[in-house]
Amino acid sequence: MITKLVMEAMNQNNAEQGFVVPIGVSARHVHLTQADVETLFGSGYELTKKKELMGGQFASNEVVTIVGLKLRAMENVRILGPVRKASQVEISATDAIKLGIKTPIRESGDIKGSAPIAIVGPKGVVYLQEGCIIAKRHIHMSPEDALTAGVNNGDTVSIKVENERGTTFNHVQIRVDKTYTLEMHIDTDEANAAKISTGDTAIIIK
Protein backbone atom coordinates (compact mmCIF):
# COMPACT_ATOMS: atom_id res chain seq x y z
CA MET A 1 0.00 0.00 0.00
CA ILE A 2 2.76 2.44 0.99
CA THR A 3 4.67 1.49 -2.14
CA LYS A 4 1.61 2.20 -4.21
CA LEU A 5 1.14 5.60 -2.57
CA VAL A 6 4.78 6.46 -3.08
CA MET A 7 4.63 5.40 -6.72
CA GLU A 8 1.57 7.54 -7.31
CA ALA A 9 3.12 10.57 -5.67
CA MET A 10 6.41 10.06 -7.52
CA ASN A 11 4.55 10.31 -10.78
CA GLN A 12 3.54 13.82 -9.88
CA ASN A 13 6.73 14.93 -8.23
CA ASN A 14 10.40 14.19 -8.70
CA ALA A 15 12.41 14.14 -5.47
CA GLU A 16 15.72 14.64 -7.30
CA GLN A 17 14.72 18.07 -8.51
CA GLY A 18 13.25 18.94 -5.14
CA PHE A 19 9.66 18.52 -4.06
CA VAL A 20 7.49 21.02 -5.93
CA VAL A 21 4.65 22.79 -4.14
CA PRO A 22 2.07 25.04 -5.82
CA ILE A 23 1.46 28.32 -4.02
CA GLY A 24 -1.88 29.87 -3.12
CA VAL A 25 -1.92 33.55 -2.16
CA SER A 26 -4.46 34.54 0.50
CA ALA A 27 -5.79 38.08 0.44
CA ARG A 28 -7.20 39.44 3.69
CA HIS A 29 -10.35 37.53 4.59
CA VAL A 30 -12.78 36.63 7.34
CA HIS A 31 -14.02 33.29 8.70
CA LEU A 32 -17.31 33.44 10.59
CA THR A 33 -19.47 31.30 12.85
CA GLN A 34 -23.07 30.81 11.67
CA ALA A 35 -24.19 32.98 14.61
CA ASP A 36 -21.93 35.82 13.46
CA VAL A 37 -23.14 35.41 9.84
CA GLU A 38 -26.68 35.92 11.10
CA THR A 39 -25.71 38.93 13.24
CA LEU A 40 -24.04 40.56 10.24
CA PHE A 41 -26.44 39.58 7.45
CA GLY A 42 -29.73 38.83 9.21
CA SER A 43 -31.47 35.98 10.98
CA GLY A 44 -31.30 32.68 9.08
CA TYR A 45 -28.88 34.06 6.49
CA GLU A 46 -26.46 31.62 4.87
CA LEU A 47 -23.25 32.45 3.01
CA THR A 48 -23.55 32.10 -0.78
CA LYS A 49 -20.79 30.61 -2.92
CA LYS A 50 -18.89 32.87 -5.33
CA LYS A 51 -15.90 30.61 -6.09
CA GLU A 52 -14.66 27.19 -4.99
CA LEU A 53 -11.27 27.21 -3.24
CA MET A 54 -8.86 24.42 -2.25
CA GLY A 55 -9.73 22.08 0.58
CA GLY A 56 -13.52 22.43 0.42
CA GLN A 57 -13.48 26.14 1.20
CA PHE A 58 -15.17 28.80 -0.89
CA ALA A 59 -15.04 32.55 -1.38
CA SER A 60 -18.51 33.83 -0.58
CA ASN A 61 -20.30 36.66 -2.32
CA GLU A 62 -20.54 38.39 1.05
CA VAL A 63 -18.08 41.05 2.17
CA VAL A 64 -17.72 43.08 5.36
CA THR A 65 -15.89 46.15 6.60
CA ILE A 66 -13.32 45.60 9.34
CA VAL A 67 -12.38 48.33 11.82
CA GLY A 68 -9.40 48.25 14.18
CA LEU A 69 -8.83 49.84 17.60
CA LYS A 70 -7.69 53.13 16.03
CA LEU A 71 -11.01 53.28 14.13
CA ARG A 72 -9.35 52.87 10.76
CA ALA A 73 -11.42 50.78 8.36
CA MET A 74 -10.91 48.36 5.48
CA GLU A 75 -13.85 47.82 3.17
CA ASN A 76 -14.89 44.87 1.01
CA VAL A 77 -13.13 42.16 3.00
CA ARG A 78 -14.23 38.80 1.62
CA ILE A 79 -15.79 36.11 3.82
CA LEU A 80 -14.59 32.54 3.25
CA GLY A 81 -17.00 29.66 3.82
CA PRO A 82 -18.06 27.28 5.11
CA VAL A 83 -18.79 28.69 8.57
CA ARG A 84 -16.44 27.71 11.40
CA LYS A 85 -16.53 27.15 15.15
CA ALA A 86 -14.86 30.52 15.79
CA SER A 87 -14.77 33.76 13.84
CA GLN A 88 -11.34 34.91 12.70
CA VAL A 89 -9.94 37.78 10.60
CA GLU A 90 -6.74 37.17 8.62
CA ILE A 91 -4.83 40.24 7.45
CA SER A 92 -1.31 41.00 6.20
CA ALA A 93 1.33 42.90 8.18
CA THR A 94 0.78 45.78 5.72
CA ASP A 95 -2.91 45.76 6.63
CA ALA A 96 -2.05 45.68 10.35
CA ILE A 97 0.10 48.80 9.94
CA LYS A 98 -2.65 50.55 7.97
CA LEU A 99 -5.24 49.62 10.62
CA GLY A 100 -2.81 50.61 13.36
CA ILE A 101 -3.22 47.36 15.27
CA LYS A 102 -0.66 44.95 16.72
CA THR A 103 -1.43 41.61 15.16
CA PRO A 104 0.43 38.39 15.98
CA ILE A 105 1.59 35.85 13.39
CA ARG A 106 -0.41 32.72 14.16
CA GLU A 107 -1.56 29.43 12.74
CA SER A 108 -5.18 29.54 11.63
CA GLY A 109 -7.43 28.76 14.62
CA ASP A 110 -4.85 29.84 17.21
CA ILE A 111 -6.55 33.11 18.14
CA LYS A 112 -6.05 33.21 21.92
CA GLY A 113 -4.76 36.68 22.84
CA SER A 114 -4.75 37.86 19.22
CA ALA A 115 -5.88 41.33 18.16
CA PRO A 116 -9.41 42.63 18.76
CA ILE A 117 -11.33 43.80 15.69
CA ALA A 118 -14.81 44.99 14.71
CA ILE A 119 -16.65 43.41 11.78
CA VAL A 120 -19.44 45.43 10.17
CA GLY A 121 -22.10 43.87 7.97
CA PRO A 122 -25.27 45.25 6.36
CA LYS A 123 -27.51 44.09 9.20
CA GLY A 124 -25.29 44.26 12.26
CA VAL A 125 -21.89 44.37 13.89
CA VAL A 126 -19.66 41.80 15.60
CA TYR A 127 -16.86 42.81 17.96
CA LEU A 128 -14.18 40.15 18.35
CA GLN A 129 -12.24 40.62 21.61
CA GLU A 130 -9.62 38.43 19.93
CA GLY A 131 -9.49 36.86 16.48
CA CYS A 132 -7.41 39.05 14.20
CA ILE A 133 -4.17 37.34 13.08
CA ILE A 134 -1.50 37.39 10.41
CA ALA A 135 -1.42 33.83 9.05
CA LYS A 136 1.77 31.85 9.56
CA ARG A 137 3.22 30.42 6.34
CA HIS A 138 2.34 26.78 5.92
CA ILE A 139 2.02 23.94 3.46
CA HIS A 140 -1.04 21.70 3.30
CA MET A 141 -0.34 18.19 2.06
CA SER A 142 -1.81 14.72 1.98
CA PRO A 143 -0.05 11.79 3.75
CA GLU A 144 1.12 10.57 0.30
CA ASP A 145 2.70 13.93 -0.52
CA ALA A 146 4.36 14.00 2.91
CA LEU A 147 5.85 10.56 2.24
CA THR A 148 7.24 11.64 -1.13
CA ALA A 149 8.59 14.90 0.23
CA GLY A 150 10.08 13.10 3.25
CA VAL A 151 8.41 15.36 5.79
CA ASN A 152 6.00 14.89 8.68
CA ASN A 153 3.10 16.84 10.10
CA GLY A 154 4.47 19.70 12.22
CA ASP A 155 7.88 19.79 10.52
CA THR A 156 9.37 23.12 9.57
CA VAL A 157 10.99 23.46 6.14
CA SER A 158 12.39 26.12 3.84
CA ILE A 159 10.77 26.83 0.50
CA LYS A 160 12.68 28.39 -2.38
CA VAL A 161 11.04 30.38 -5.14
CA GLU A 162 13.21 30.92 -8.20
CA ASN A 163 12.09 33.97 -10.15
CA GLU A 164 13.09 37.58 -10.81
CA ARG A 165 13.11 38.50 -7.12
CA GLY A 166 14.26 35.14 -5.76
CA THR A 167 13.17 34.40 -2.21
CA THR A 168 13.49 31.57 0.30
CA PHE A 169 10.84 31.34 3.00
CA ASN A 170 12.17 29.64 6.13
CA HIS A 171 10.11 28.39 9.12
CA VAL A 172 7.36 27.08 6.84
CA GLN A 173 5.13 24.67 8.73
CA ILE A 174 4.03 21.35 7.24
CA ARG A 175 0.40 20.36 7.89
CA VAL A 176 -0.59 16.87 6.82
CA ASP A 177 -4.20 15.73 6.56
CA LYS A 178 -6.06 13.29 4.32
CA THR A 179 -8.39 16.09 3.24
CA TYR A 180 -5.61 18.48 2.21
CA THR A 181 -4.69 19.35 -1.34
CA LEU A 182 -0.98 20.13 -1.84
CA GLU A 183 -0.55 23.89 -1.56
CA MET A 184 1.61 26.44 0.22
CA HIS A 185 -0.39 29.30 1.70
CA ILE A 186 1.18 32.74 1.91
CA ASP A 187 -0.29 36.20 2.35
CA THR A 188 -0.19 39.15 -0.05
CA ASP A 189 2.91 40.69 1.58
CA GLU A 190 4.84 37.48 1.05
CA ALA A 191 3.51 37.14 -2.50
CA ASN A 192 4.34 40.72 -3.44
CA ALA A 193 7.76 40.69 -1.78
CA ALA A 194 8.65 37.55 -3.73
CA LYS A 195 6.77 38.35 -6.96
CA ILE A 196 4.54 35.30 -6.59
CA SER A 197 1.04 34.78 -7.99
CA THR A 198 -1.33 31.96 -7.13
CA GLY A 199 -0.32 28.91 -9.16
CA ASP A 200 3.41 29.65 -9.07
CA THR A 201 5.51 26.88 -7.55
CA ALA A 202 8.22 26.56 -4.91
CA ILE A 203 10.73 23.83 -4.05
CA ILE A 204 11.09 22.37 -0.56
CA ILE A 205 14.68 22.62 0.71
CA LYS A 206 15.38 21.14 4.12
Added chain:
Amino acid sequence: MITKLVMEAMNQNNAEQGFVVPIGVSARHVHLTQADVETLFGSGYELTKKKELMGGQFASNEVVTIVGLKLRAMENVRILGPVRKASQVEISATDAIKLGIKTPIRESGDIKGSAPIAIVGPKGVVYLQEGCIIAKRHIHMSPEDALTAGVNNGDTVSIKVENERGTTFNHVQIRVDKTYTLEMHIDTDEANAAKISTGDTAIIIK
Protein backbone atom coordinates in the same frame (compact mmCIF):
# COMPACT_ATOMS: atom_id res chain seq x y z
CA MET B 1 46.66 50.57 3.36
CA ILE B 2 44.48 47.62 2.39
CA THR B 3 45.52 45.81 5.55
CA LYS B 4 44.53 48.83 7.59
CA LEU B 5 41.16 49.03 5.87
CA VAL B 6 40.54 45.33 6.42
CA MET B 7 41.51 45.59 10.08
CA GLU B 8 39.15 48.48 10.59
CA ALA B 9 36.28 46.70 8.91
CA MET B 10 37.00 43.47 10.80
CA ASN B 11 36.56 45.32 14.06
CA GLN B 12 33.01 46.05 13.11
CA ASN B 13 32.15 42.76 11.50
CA ASN B 14 33.14 39.16 12.06
CA ALA B 15 33.38 37.09 8.87
CA GLU B 16 33.10 33.79 10.77
CA GLN B 17 29.60 34.56 11.93
CA GLY B 18 28.68 35.88 8.50
CA PHE B 19 28.87 39.48 7.34
CA VAL B 20 26.19 41.50 9.11
CA VAL B 21 24.24 44.16 7.22
CA PRO B 22 21.77 46.59 8.79
CA ILE B 23 18.49 46.92 6.91
CA GLY B 24 16.72 50.12 5.89
CA VAL B 25 13.07 49.86 4.86
CA SER B 26 11.97 52.26 2.12
CA ALA B 27 8.33 53.32 2.07
CA ARG B 28 6.95 54.55 -1.26
CA HIS B 29 8.66 57.82 -2.19
CA VAL B 30 9.44 60.24 -4.99
CA HIS B 31 12.72 61.70 -6.30
CA LEU B 32 12.37 64.92 -8.27
CA THR B 33 14.39 67.17 -10.54
CA GLN B 34 14.59 70.82 -9.45
CA ALA B 35 12.42 71.71 -12.47
CA ASP B 36 9.71 69.27 -11.32
CA VAL B 37 9.95 70.60 -7.72
CA GLU B 38 9.22 74.05 -9.08
CA THR B 39 6.34 72.82 -11.26
CA LEU B 40 4.76 71.10 -8.25
CA PHE B 41 5.50 73.65 -5.50
CA GLY B 42 6.06 76.94 -7.33
CA SER B 43 8.82 78.84 -9.09
CA GLY B 44 12.09 78.98 -7.11
CA TYR B 45 10.82 76.52 -4.49
CA GLU B 46 13.39 74.31 -2.76
CA LEU B 47 12.74 71.08 -0.83
CA THR B 48 12.99 71.50 2.96
CA LYS B 49 14.61 68.89 5.20
CA LYS B 50 12.45 66.89 7.61
CA LYS B 51 14.89 64.10 8.50
CA GLU B 52 18.42 63.08 7.49
CA LEU B 53 18.69 59.67 5.83
CA MET B 54 21.66 57.45 4.98
CA GLY B 55 24.01 58.43 2.17
CA GLY B 56 23.37 62.18 2.23
CA GLN B 57 19.70 61.84 1.37
CA PHE B 58 16.87 63.39 3.36
CA ALA B 59 13.14 62.99 3.76
CA SER B 60 11.63 66.34 2.85
CA ASN B 61 8.63 67.97 4.48
CA GLU B 62 6.97 68.01 1.07
CA VAL B 63 4.52 65.32 -0.03
CA VAL B 64 2.60 64.73 -3.26
CA THR B 65 -0.29 62.66 -4.52
CA ILE B 66 0.50 60.08 -7.19
CA VAL B 67 -2.10 58.87 -9.69
CA GLY B 68 -1.75 55.87 -12.00
CA LEU B 69 -3.21 55.11 -15.42
CA LYS B 70 -6.44 53.76 -13.89
CA LEU B 71 -6.89 57.10 -12.08
CA ARG B 72 -6.42 55.56 -8.66
CA ALA B 73 -4.55 57.83 -6.27
CA MET B 74 -2.15 57.55 -3.32
CA GLU B 75 -1.88 60.58 -1.08
CA ASN B 76 0.92 61.89 1.11
CA VAL B 77 3.80 60.28 -0.78
CA ARG B 78 7.04 61.66 0.65
CA ILE B 79 9.66 63.36 -1.53
CA LEU B 80 13.29 62.44 -0.85
CA GLY B 81 16.00 65.04 -1.40
CA PRO B 82 18.32 66.25 -2.69
CA VAL B 83 16.96 66.81 -6.19
CA ARG B 84 18.15 64.45 -8.94
CA LYS B 85 18.79 64.49 -12.68
CA ALA B 86 15.58 62.56 -13.36
CA SER B 87 12.32 62.28 -11.47
CA GLN B 88 11.38 58.82 -10.27
CA VAL B 89 8.58 57.26 -8.21
CA GLU B 90 9.37 54.14 -6.13
CA ILE B 91 6.43 52.06 -4.98
CA SER B 92 5.89 48.53 -3.66
CA ALA B 93 4.24 45.70 -5.62
CA THR B 94 1.27 46.08 -3.24
CA ASP B 95 1.03 49.75 -4.23
CA ALA B 96 1.26 48.81 -7.92
CA ILE B 97 -1.70 46.45 -7.53
CA LYS B 98 -3.68 49.10 -5.67
CA LEU B 99 -2.90 51.70 -8.34
CA GLY B 100 -3.64 49.13 -11.05
CA ILE B 101 -0.38 49.75 -12.91
CA LYS B 102 2.23 47.35 -14.25
CA THR B 103 5.48 48.39 -12.63
CA PRO B 104 8.84 46.75 -13.33
CA ILE B 105 11.41 45.84 -10.66
CA ARG B 106 14.40 48.05 -11.40
CA GLU B 107 17.57 49.49 -9.95
CA SER B 108 17.16 53.11 -8.94
CA GLY B 109 17.83 55.33 -11.97
CA ASP B 110 17.00 52.61 -14.51
CA ILE B 111 13.65 54.03 -15.54
CA LYS B 112 13.66 53.45 -19.32
CA GLY B 113 10.32 51.88 -20.26
CA SER B 114 9.07 51.86 -16.68
CA ALA B 115 5.49 52.77 -15.74
CA PRO B 116 3.94 56.18 -16.44
CA ILE B 117 2.58 58.09 -13.44
CA ALA B 118 1.11 61.49 -12.59
CA ILE B 119 2.49 63.50 -9.66
CA VAL B 120 0.24 66.16 -8.17
CA GLY B 121 1.55 68.99 -5.99
CA PRO B 122 -0.09 72.09 -4.50
CA LYS B 123 0.96 74.34 -7.38
CA GLY B 124 1.03 72.04 -10.39
CA VAL B 125 1.21 68.62 -11.91
CA VAL B 126 3.98 66.53 -13.51
CA TYR B 127 3.22 63.62 -15.82
CA LEU B 128 6.08 61.13 -16.09
CA GLN B 129 5.83 59.09 -19.31
CA GLU B 130 8.16 56.67 -17.54
CA GLY B 131 9.66 56.74 -14.04
CA CYS B 132 7.57 54.55 -11.76
CA ILE B 133 9.49 51.48 -10.53
CA ILE B 134 9.57 48.86 -7.79
CA ALA B 135 13.09 49.08 -6.35
CA LYS B 136 15.32 46.03 -6.74
CA ARG B 137 16.77 44.76 -3.45
CA HIS B 138 20.33 45.93 -2.98
CA ILE B 139 23.08 46.52 -0.46
CA HIS B 140 25.07 49.75 -0.32
CA MET B 141 28.59 49.34 1.00
CA SER B 142 31.94 51.06 1.12
CA PRO B 143 35.03 49.50 -0.55
CA GLU B 144 36.26 48.51 2.95
CA ASP B 145 33.01 46.70 3.73
CA ALA B 146 33.14 44.95 0.35
CA LEU B 147 36.66 43.74 1.13
CA THR B 148 35.62 42.36 4.52
CA ALA B 149 32.50 40.75 3.12
CA GLY B 150 34.47 39.32 0.19
CA VAL B 151 32.15 40.76 -2.45
CA ASN B 152 32.50 43.12 -5.40
CA ASN B 153 30.37 45.83 -6.93
CA GLY B 154 27.67 44.20 -9.05
CA ASP B 155 27.81 40.83 -7.29
CA THR B 156 24.58 39.12 -6.36
CA VAL B 157 24.28 37.56 -2.91
CA SER B 158 21.68 36.03 -0.65
CA ILE B 159 20.76 37.66 2.64
CA LYS B 160 19.30 35.68 5.53
CA VAL B 161 17.11 37.24 8.21
CA GLU B 162 16.64 35.10 11.31
CA ASN B 163 13.49 36.04 13.16
CA GLU B 164 9.94 34.80 13.76
CA ARG B 165 9.12 34.63 10.07
CA GLY B 166 12.59 33.70 8.81
CA THR B 167 13.33 34.75 5.23
CA THR B 168 16.23 34.59 2.81
CA PHE B 169 16.34 37.19 0.05
CA ASN B 170 18.19 35.92 -3.01
CA HIS B 171 19.35 38.00 -6.02
CA VAL B 172 20.42 40.89 -3.79
CA GLN B 173 22.69 43.25 -5.66
CA ILE B 174 25.89 44.63 -4.14
CA ARG B 175 26.64 48.29 -4.85
CA VAL B 176 30.00 49.59 -3.74
CA ASP B 177 30.85 53.27 -3.52
CA LYS B 178 33.08 55.36 -1.29
CA THR B 179 30.10 57.51 -0.32
CA TYR B 180 27.90 54.58 0.71
CA THR B 181 27.03 53.66 4.27
CA LEU B 182 26.53 49.93 4.85
CA GLU B 183 22.83 49.20 4.50
CA MET B 184 20.48 46.83 2.71
CA HIS B 185 17.51 48.55 1.13
CA ILE B 186 14.20 46.73 0.88
CA ASP B 187 10.65 47.93 0.33
CA THR B 188 7.67 47.67 2.66
CA ASP B 189 6.41 44.44 1.06
CA GLU B 190 9.72 42.75 1.72
CA ALA B 191 9.89 44.19 5.24
CA ASN B 192 6.35 43.12 6.13
CA ALA B 193 6.67 39.68 4.54
CA ALA B 194 9.82 39.06 6.59
CA LYS B 195 8.81 40.95 9.77
CA ILE B 196 11.69 43.40 9.40
CA SER B 197 11.93 46.95 10.72
CA THR B 198 14.59 49.51 9.87
CA GLY B 199 17.65 48.77 11.99
CA ASP B 200 17.19 45.00 11.98
CA THR B 201 20.14 43.08 10.56
CA ALA B 202 20.73 40.35 8.01
CA ILE B 203 23.66 38.02 7.26
CA ILE B 204 25.21 37.70 3.81
CA ILE B 205 25.26 34.08 2.62
CA LYS B 206 26.82 33.43 -0.75
